[in-house]
Amino acid sequence: MNKSEQLKSLFVHGIEQGHLLAGDRMPSLRKVCQDHQVSMTTAQRAYGELERLGLIEACPRSGFRVLPQRRNKDPLAQRLNAAERAQGIRIEHLTMALPMPWGSPFVNPALLDPSLMNRALAAILQDYPDRLMDMPVQGLEELRRTLALHYLSQGTLLDGDELLITCGGMEALSLAIRAALRDSGRNNIAAITPAFPAVLDQLGHLDTALHVLPWQHDGERLTAMVEALFANERPAALLLMANYHHPTGRCLDMATKEALVRLAHRYQVALIEDDTYRELYFSNQPPAPLKRFDTEGWVMHCSSFSKSLAPGHRVGWIAGGRFSDTLASLKLCSSLGTPMPSQMALARVLASGRHEEVLASLRIELRARCVAMQERVLECFPEGSRVSEPEGGYFLWVELPDSIDSSALLPAAMQQGIHFAPSRLFHASSPAPANALRLNASFYDRLRHRTGMALLGELLESGLRQGQRFRQRSVLTPGTP
C-alpha cells in the first residue's frame, strides 16, 4: 500500500469503528499532513477516495464531514450485545434503559441533587487551581480529617492515621481482601450470603477457598456460626455487612456487633466491614459500625458516599486498623491515588455541613419508596411471598414460593420493561437458591408503577404454576433427570 492508501484505510476503519460519527468534522488536510507526515497531494488523494466511497463529503468553507453510514445500529441492541459478550459483567448493571429498572444496584439518580458537589467543585477550581495537581497516596489530608470528624459526630473514633481514601467503596473492599490475605499468610476467606454480586465476583477472581455462611438476623445464631467457623477454619477474613445487610437491609444489634468483634480479636481474623449504606438510615441516628468496638485494629471498615452524595465521583475510604500500612502499599500499586478534584469537593461539602439537609430528605424519600413498594409487593405477588423490612438503604428482598425460578422469569419481565435482580446472583453456591429477587425501591414511583407491579405479580404467578407443573411431572417420572 502506498501512503495515500494507508491513510485512506486508516480513516475507513476509524469510521467503521465509530471513532468518527456521521456529522463529525474530519481533521483538516493541513492537520492530516502534519499528523501523518505526508504531503498535501497524498492527503488530498486519500480524502478523494473517502469521498468516492461515500464516507465523507466536502462542505463549503468547513472542510470535510462524515456522512451517515448505511448500517444503522440500534444503541440498545448494541448495549445488550456488549453485555452478552462481557460474560463477567452481570447484566443487572446494564438495564437502566428499561422503564422499570428495579434490578439496578445504584440509587436512582433522579433522587440525588448534584448541585452540592458541583458547587463545591466550582469553588475549588476558583480557590485552589494548583492543588489539583497533587496526589497523596493515602488521600487528601483535609478529607481524611473531615471524615474522621464526621465519624466522631456519630460517636465513632478513628485512629489519626488509619483512614485511606479509595476510588469508591469497591476499591476499598478489594484492597481490604488482599490486605487480609497478605498479612495473615492464609488463603481462605469467609462471606455471608446472600451478598452483593460484585463482591462475590471479586472473591471469585481470587485464587482462594471461600467459606459461605447464611445470613442470620438472629444475633446469637450468627455469633455461634461465626465462632464455629473461626475455630474450625480460621479464615484470613470475614466479609460482613453489620448495617443494612445487602440485600435484606437489616442491621445487627449492638451486642452482636460487639460479640463478633471480640471473636475477631480472639481468633485473629480480620473483619471486613462493608458499611456502604450507612448514611441511608431510616431511624433517627446512624447505627454503630463494627469499627466502634474494635480496640485492637482487626476491623477494616469500608464505606463511601457513592450511594448518597456523590455517585459519579467514586470517593470511598477504609479505616484499616492494623492493616493500614499494607493497605497503603497495595493502594500505591492499585491506583496510586484517588482523583483530587472529587476529594477536594467532598471535603468542602462535608466541612460546610450542607450535606446533612440533603441526606435527611433523601432518607425520607427512600423510606417512603420502600414502604410503598413493600405494600404493592404484598398486594400483587403470589401468596406465600415474604418481603424484607429494611431499616435503611433502598432495596427490598422478596422470598417467593419455593417452586418459582426468578432467573427463568427475567427475560419475560424485561419484555414488559421490568428488570429485577434474581436471587442466583447473590449466592456463591451452585445451584443457588432461585426463589427470591431483589427490587430497587429508589426507582419505584407509586403513581406510575402500580400497573408494572401488577404485571410482575402475574408473571411470578405464572412461574409458580409452571414450577408446580414441572415439579409434579418430575415426581411422576422418577429416574429421569
Place this chain on the structure above:
Amino acid sequence: MNKSEQLKSLFVHGIEQGHLLAGDRMPSLRKVCQDHQVSMTTAQRAYGELERLGLIEACPRSGFRVLPQRRNKDPLAQRLNAAERAQGIRIEHLTMALPMPWGSPFVNPALLDPSLMNRALAAILQDYPDRLMDMPVQGLEELRRTLALHYLSQGTLLDGDELLITCGGMEALSLAIRAALRDSGRNNIAAITPAFPAVLDQLGHLDTALHVLPWQHDGERLTAMVEALFANERPAALLLMANYHHPTGRCLDMATKEALVRLAHRYQVALIEDDTYRELYFSNQPPAPLKRFDTEGWVMHCSSFSKSLAPGHRVGWIAGGRFSDTLASLKLCSSLGTPMPSQMALARVLASGRHEEVLASLRIELRARCVAMQERVLECFPEGSRVSEPEGGYFLWVELPDSIDSSALLPAAMQQGIHFAPSRLFHASSPAPANALRLNASFYDRLRHRTGMALLGELLESGLRQGQRFRQRSVLTPGTP
C-alpha cells in the same frame, strides 16, 4: 462511664488524634445534643470538663474553640515517620519536601499548567450538571471516542470497543496483569529490568513466578532473548515498555516492535505495553506503540495523561484486545468505574485540541532540562559514569563505577537536600545492582542547581573511594564474609 464522661473522652481522643486542630471551632452544644442524643446538661458538662483540661476555650458569641496542644508535632518529621511505618511505600514517593527532589517519579508540577483541565472542568459543571452522576464501567463514551481519534491521528487504529478507562495508568497495569493470568490459566509473568519500582511491587504482591530479562536496546538481542523465554517458559504475559523504557528513556525500533508482537502471536503470550510517557517525545512524532502491529489482540496497551496533562485527575486507559471482556469484568470489581468529572474534563480538553500546544512546550522544556542535567552529570560525576540519552520523558539513568553503592549514599545526599532513586529499587533480584541511580530532570534547574550537582558528584566520588577501600580489604582478607 456516664454519658458526659463518654462524650468528654470522645472529644479528648478526637483532639489527640488530630481530627480537631488548634483554632478549629467545636460543634455547637445544640449539634452535640442532636448528634449524640444527649441532654443539654450532659453536653455542657462534657464541654466544661474539656475546658478544665485546657483543651478548648469558650469564645464570646462563637461557641468553643480548640486550644493549641502542648506537644507540637513537626509535620515533616511526622511524614518521614509515616514513611518508615509504611514499609511497603518506598521512600521515593515522599521526598518532594527536599529542595532537589531528583528521586521523584512524578513530573515537576511547576512545569504543568492546570488551567486547561480546570477550565474544562468548570465548563462541564455549567453545561452538564447532571452528567456527573453517571458511572459507566468501561468509561465515558466521549472520552473513549476522543482518545481513539487521538490515536488515529498518530496512525494507530484501536478497535471500537476495546478502550477501557481506568483510575490512572497504574490501575490499567494492575488490571492487565490480572487479566493475563486469569485468561491464560498460567501462573508466571515476565518483566524487563530495570523497571518502574511500583510495577515491581505490584508483581511482588502477586503469588506468581516472575521471569526477569535484562533491558536490551539492541533489538535483535532483545528479540532473541524474548523468543527463548516464550519458548521455554511460556509466561502468561510479558510487561514491556517499548517506548521511553523506564528508566533509560529509550525506544525500540519499528522492526523490533513488530517482531515482538509476532512472537506474542506465535506463542500466545500477552504483551502488556506500558506506554506511560508516550506524549513526552523529543522528536517530531510520537513513536508507534506495539499495539499498532497487533492484528490478533494479544497486546494490552496501557497509558495515561497523568504524566503530562492531568496528574491529579488519575485518568488512564487500556486498549485490551482479546482481553477486553475480562478487563471490564475485573474493573467492575476493582473500582466499579472511574470518576466522571475528570473523564469529562479530559474529553473536553482533547476535543478542543488545545492540549497540543501545551504538550509541545512541555516537551521542549523537558528536553532542555534533560540535556542540561546530562551535561552536568558528565562534568561532576566520577570518571567512568555513563548517563542515558533519553528519547523522551524526564528521567536520566546514570551507571556509576562498579564499586559505588548508591543506596548507601542516599542518606548523606538527603542531608544535603538532594534525593535520587538508587538502582536497587528498579530490580526484582537480590542482591540487585547497586551502582546506578535515576535522576528526575524535570526538577533540575540549570541556574539554581549547579552547586547541588557538584555536591552530589563529590558524594559519589567519596562513595567510590570507600567502595574501593572496602573491596581492597575484602581481597586482602579472603575467607571472611
